[in-house]
Amino acid sequence: MIRRLSQARERGIPEATVARLPLYLRALNGMSERGLATVSSEDLAMAAGVNSAKLRKDLSHLGSYGTRGVGYDVEYLIYQISRELGLTQDWAVAIVGVGNLGRALANYGGFVSRGFRVAALLDADPEVVGDRIAGLNVEHIDELEAVIRRRGVSIVVLATPAAAAQQVADRVIAAGITSILNFAPVVLSVPEGVDIRKVDLSIELQILAFHEQRKTDRMTGGPAMAEEWPEAVDL
Amino acid sequence: MIRRLSQARERGIPEATVARLPLYLRALNGMSERGLATVSSEDLAMAAGVNSAKLRKDLSHLGSYGTRGVGYDVEYLIYQISRELGLTQDWAVAIVGVGNLGRALANYGGFVSRGFRVAALLDADPEVVGDRIAGLNVEHIDELEAVIRRRGVSIVVLATPAAAAQQVADRVIAAGITSILNFAPVVLSVPEGVDIRKVDLSIELQILAFHEQRKTDRMTGGPAMAEEWPEAVDL
DNA sequence: CCCACTTTGTGCACCGGTTCACAAAGGGAC
DNA sequence: GTCCCTTTGTGAACCGGTGCACAAAGTGGG
Structure with missing residues (x-):
């Protein structure tokens, strides 16, 4: 009990972790609906689209809610994440x-x-x-x-x-x-x-366009470096 | 010319930089409309809401398009960023x-x-x-x-x-x-x-809720650690 | 031409976050 | 109770990104 507090949520959960908690929560809700009682970090990570080590480290920031050899209790974890995110209030x-x-x-x-x-x-x-x-x-x-x-x-x-x-x-x-x-x-x-x-x-689309352009450039024989910018463009 | 290619866009622009380019582009378009001809990294960074060193490093990944002692040519930079993002095509x-x-x-x-x-x-x-x-x-x-x-x-x-x-x-x-x-x-x-x-x-709102909860917790005399989770919750 | 001033481009130290890999912990069989 | 199996929790190396601080480069005035 003291241990949990000491190295866990004592002070601040990493921002990157906070951003992923809603993802885990959604995956867990799906599992709860399908009647699953427990889930391993491997399976939950898969469902949330992240690496399992990352998932475990993320959850470890909230406390030690898993059982070694078994996994995480779905309902309990839903409750803990919801509370941490403040979703138990309206x-x-x-x-x-x-x-x-x-x-x-x-x-x-x-x-x-x-x-x-x-x-x-x-x-x-x-x-x-x-x-x-x-x-x-x-x-x-x-x-x-x-x-x-x-x-x-x-x-x-x-x-x-x-x-x-x-x-x-x-x-x-x-x-x-x-x-x-x-x-x-x-x-x-x-x-x-x-x-x-x-x-x-609009920004999301622009980022996609950047990568899409790279991909098609590569198709058509690499970026046309030289001709890409006519050397002397004075403005 | 060789220099520019060598240490600049040769291969790959950092993902974090790509995500900010649209921001710079928007700020630059605003400046262009207001008739500004050149802009310093300081001013542009301000308008885009980032640190000026970061802005300069970001732009340096595209090439060396600024003039020391002066700043960046607004129209030229708009063109370069647009081209890099692939916005010159439809x-x-x-x-x-x-x-x-x-x-x-x-x-x-x-x-x-x-x-x-x-x-x-x-x-x-x-x-x-x-x-x-x-x-x-x-x-x-x-x-x-x-x-x-x-x-x-x-x-x-x-x-x-x-x-x-x-x-x-x-x-x-x-x-x-x-x-x-x-x-x-x-x-x-x-x-x-x-x-x-x-x-x-929904995820964005959940992240906001997390921080909002923290803030209000702090108001009301810090997070109520002990009573927050009744120790023995067995499921 | 030289000097003072401005502003870029970047080397470097730092930091948060990711991933690997493994020791610790619990469950179940016998 | 002991052994084996599974899965968590985390130490430590690594990696990308940030920001400071400064040298290099350019401008303008005299």
Whole structure:
């Protein structure tokens, strides 16, 4: 018991590990549904698409929850990971910006299934304010602070146009929010202590394009180094 | 000229660098619009939200495109990064799965602005096949291989339900696709040489929740270690 | 032409994360 | 109780990436 605390979760779980816990959780939920009682690190790692040594080290950061010679108890591990991630509590999420993406997010089932609940939708366009989407009334952005307070919102999803994102971010931060998921293609500047995660669809495609280009270059006889850049391009 | 090739892009740009190039590109485009001719690593790094040494090292992997004492020529650097990322060519993208998310992606402006063109929408549901979305006819999934060939699609975006994703992935890979952007919450298993990038909205929220929990724990007098897990939980 | 100033490109030390490989621990058979 | 088998938990080497700090390279003024 003392041992567990000492070398395990005492202080901080590596960021890389935190990012993989949801993956393990999903795999475990699948196993739970299929009625599996225990699982080895080998099998779970396979299902989550990672190396088994990495999985074991990740889990060791939470504590010593496996049984040597047997594996991990599926239900118990689900509970432990859920608790560690804070999914045993209910998180109220507000989505700001109800365009195509905001609508898609509001209707996305994956949120509710975990501990997340879309508690508010907000937009600046009077045209959409008042609309009913995914069982919620779209409220006006002027109500932002009031809505956050009233509904106990603690995570905000930004799905606004790029131009509005920083401004909205400033307001929600002033209202006490410290966790933001940003879909707008801008670099937000935020004070110390505020967590921002960014999802950028266009960037993902650009990374794919880079690799795809490399692959096709290779096909067609290697990158055409010399002619690739005409030597004297003066601008 | 030989020097540039020797220590620079000869072989491979670090993955971490590739992931940041789109960021730099966006910042540069903003500067170009505002009429800036040159920019220092300090300013560009600021705009992209990274450390200036990192920016310089990243750019040095592409070649030696700056001028000491001056900075980087904005237009020239835009050209070089675009070319490196393969954005000087036109990429035909197919979106499979025209639910809420697929629709949002089809209408998302960020794609077209870079070298990406949504060339096809496909779905299995006869209800939506034939619909016109973002100027495109939704085609039936049975046409997948034919559409990929006919339209010269080289990147596929998966926005299907989780249950269908692996099956669709297998088909597009068999049809010769080697770059996939996956929005379905599953771990796809794919052969060597196929690039998968994954965007998972629910995972991002879970990571935020983890940090948010830590923060609020700290507020309320540190994590309640002892009582947090009742010692003997036997399952 | 030379000097002072700016800014790049990079060597180097450092750090977080990954992977290997194995000792420690538990289960089950006899 | 002892032995063998399985599987965890982790020490240690390794690897990619980060950031400091500075030499090299270029600009502009006098």
